[in-house]
Amino acid sequence: MLGGVVIGVPLVLALLGPLFAGEPDPRGMSFAxxxxxxxxxxxxxxxxxxxVLHGGRPVVLTALAATALAYAVAVPLGLLSALTHRRWLEELLMRPLDVLLAVPxxxxxxxxxxxxxxxxxxxxLLVAVVNIPDAxxxxxxxxxxxxxxxxxxALRMQGETWWRMAVGYVGRATLRTLAADAGVRLTGVLYLVATAAFLGVGVxxxxADWAVMVDRNRTGLAVQPWAVVVPALLIVALTTGSNLLFDAALDKRSTQKERRP
Incomplete structure (x- = not known):
């Protein structure tokens, strides 16, 4: 419940904010x-x-897209590497990822x-690529x-297809681990996207971007704090709320399993 509330505010602002933001006002010089x-x-x-209303959508959509792309590549690679009996294939799949993982x-x-x-x-795409090795x-x-x-x-001896073994059995058994990783990974992706935007990469x-707002207005923090504090708090709420939401989902799943006869 708490995670949904924490992450709900920035998500609503990010996804629906541009619909109510209207046309940009002309530049002025008043801080009132x-x-x-x-x-x-x-x-x-x-x-x-x-x-603020315009600036959340780029951060949220870029982070969600990067996370989805990372898992779309990482999950098949990880399952194939775990299920193959060919050592050379496992080395071919994992060693290049280890090299990429060594670079910050x-x-x-x-x-x-x-x-x-x-x-x-x-x-x-860049953020997805750097998250693929670890995932x-x-x-x-x-x-x-x-x-x-x-x-x-036993499934192998029965002649089951690789798809049935990898997705139907092994993949389903690893869902809990993936769900736990997803909360942490989304937080890391949000950090990378916001940091890249803060440094001027990709935007x-x-x-109108929350991270860019923090960067461009930080020199006037003492004069106009809201231009920095509000977008910064919204980014923090996104990262914190995503972790709380995934943790709550995992706890609920564990409780349901314990109650089963």
């Missing part, structure tokens, strides 16, 4: 809370509340961004334990 500006104006005179995520994003100028789609290793570790069970060997310098 009056004159229709609930949270004042930013460093170039744009309405802060309007920027933000450093890799900055290196690629220094050569290319990724937009929102490019940023989502694939977690999937493989969880699936390897399940793949060693006699039930999987325009004057874009």
């Amino acid at each position: 809370l009056g004159d229709g500006h609930w949270l004042g104006t930013d460093f170039v005179g744009r309405d802060v509340w309007q920027q 995520s933000l450093l890799l994003i900055l290196l690629v961004a220094s050569v290319f100028e990724p937009g929102a789609v490019g940023l989502a 694939a290793r977690i999937v493989r570790a969880a699936a390897a334990e399940v793949a060693a069970r006699p039930a999987v060997e 325009a310098p004057d874009a």
Whole structure:
């Protein structure tokens, strides 16, 4: 319940905010809370509340897309590596990921961004790529334990398809581990997306984006704190709320299993 409330506010603002934000106001120089500006104006005179309404969608959609893309690649790689009996295939799948895992995520994003100028789609792809190695290793570790069970060997002897074994049995048995990882991973992805936007990667310098708002208005924090505090709190609520939500779902699932006869 608490996680839903915490994450609900930034999600509603991010997804529905642009529908009610209206057309951007012309730039002014007033930092007053009056004159229709609930949270004042930013460093170039744009309405802060309007920027908040516009600025959440890029962060949320990019983070969700990057997380989904990472799992879309990592889950098949991890399952294939855990279920294969061919050592060379496992090495071929996992060793390149280990090399990629050794490079700091933000450093890799900055290196690629220094050569290319990724937009929102490019940023989502970059963040997904740097999350694939770690996610694939977690999937493989969880699936390897399940793949060693006699039930999987029995399925092989019965001639079951790889799809039936990997998805129908091993994949379902690793869902709890994936759910636990998803909360932490989404938090990490949000951090990377926000940090990249803070550094100007994937977004325009004057874009309506929560992370960009924090970066561009931080020099005037003492004069106009709302332009920094509000978007920063919304990003924190997203990360904290996602963890609380996934933890609550896992606890509920565990309680239901314990109550079964």
